[in-house]
Amino acid sequence: MNFPVWDLPLLGGGVLIGLIAILHVFVSHFAVGGGLFLVLTEARAYRRNDPALLAYLKRHSLFFVLVVLVFGAVSGAGIWWTIGLVHPTATSTLIHVFVWAWAIEWVFFFVEIAAAFVYYYGWERLDRQTHLTVGWIYFGAAWLSLAAINGILTFMLTPGEWLSSHRFVDAYFNPTMLPSLLIRTAVAVALAGLYALLTASTIEDHHLRQGVTREAAGWVLAGCLPIPLLGLWYIGQIPPLAREISMGGAPAVAIFAALSVALSVGVVLLTFFGPFRRPEETGVVLVAVIAFLGLAVTGVTEWVREAVRKPYIIYGYMYSNAVRVGEAGRLGQRGVLATAKWVSSHDVNDPDWRRTGYEIFRVECRSCHTIEGYNGIRIMVKGWREDFIEYQLRHLNELKGFMPPFTGTDEERHLLARWLAGLTGEKPLGPPFLTAAAPRGEETRP
Secondary structure, eight states, X not given: OOSOOOOOTBTOHHHHHHHHHHHHHHHHHHHHHHHHHHHHHHHHHHHHTXXXXXXXXXXXXXXXXXXXXXXXXXHHHHHHHHHHHHOHHHHHHHHHHTHHHHHHHHHHHHHHHHHHHHHHHTTTTXXXXXXXXXXXXXXXXXXXXXXXXXXXXXXXXXXXXHHHHOOHHHHHSOTTHHHHHHHHHHHHHHHHHHHHHHHHTTOOOHHHHHHHHHHHHHHHHHHHXXXXXXXXXXXXXXXXXXXXXXXXISHHXXXXXXXXXXXXXXXXXXXXIIIITOGGGOOHHHHHHHHHHHHHHHHHHHXXXXXXXXXXXXXXXXXXXXXXXXXHHHHHHHOHHHHOSSOSOOOTTOSOHHHXXXXXXXXXXXXXXXXXXXXXXXXXXXXXXXXXXXXXHHTHHHHOTTSOOOOSOHHHHHHHHHHHHTTOOSOOBOOTTOOOOOGGGOOSOO
């Protein structure tokens, strides 16, 4: 209620965050696993005295630096920019709870960037042992950076004892922190192999290409192997409502959860019967298909992870519309118009009821819904009578467990229902047994 609501037509702010975050996750996990791939493969090349493999690793490390340190860093800053605009209240809470974790993560990130540049610059300038040491420093810093961020991300779904203790240690070491960290580490290993498949497909030396392709495929399979069991552990730690949402409570989420499994199986099968079993027949097209499926798995899995958190942005503490759970009762008495600082109308009796109704929609609903576009509200209420809409708003969290309750006054709820009913000129339909009074004695329909 203390920050303005940022309107992004058609897409909505959540979709913008998702688009940037999915690409960032796809790259940032490669930043961890790719560092391990480089240093372990380099050590193997030294043991075998294989200059051709070392030459490939040098080219791969340039690709690694460009992807991770350029696109990865820019997309990471993009996430901060978008979450600050779309969910400033939640972002502020995370900063206050995890201020020292963020500070430590930035130290790891700085070491990670510096080590990556030194690693690439040092191919012809550092002795073997020093170069490998720099590689290990990079990987250690990258993994610790992942571990720091992971604790913050998992807190948003499973804050655990923090809800009562408000201690940092309870917030960070929350119920899903460890299983999620192991899953993300396994994903990082798999993505290291997937990205290596991309660069291996460009190797001209036929014998070297076969060897690197099979090795990279082995990384993909090794990373994917423990994920099912770790996933079951993770699912067992999330709140019951979140499990229900992913298993049919919200059909779209359940479909995406099933799609995540199906796409993952597709990646494993294509990798096993393609690059791993027949590296000599593996070409750029097949590798590109596997990479696209890997990106798709990342996208749908991250979407599901975000979706099962509904109706909260921080589970049990803050609803997805940035209303804190503990404030809901007060807002029901005072009203959102009287409380919100960035609205153009603070009076439910304002003669310009359309503007006031829109302001209530912005505060209560805009963080998830557009008017028309992704999750558009116009099509959702098409044909609904005002009294039916008002009934839905009154029992919103009971009818749809993944939505937060309406937290304004009765007058504000009536006005929002009137505004929503006015979004469509279609003949209204709805149960005739529901009735609701029009705001302040005005007619039901404009």
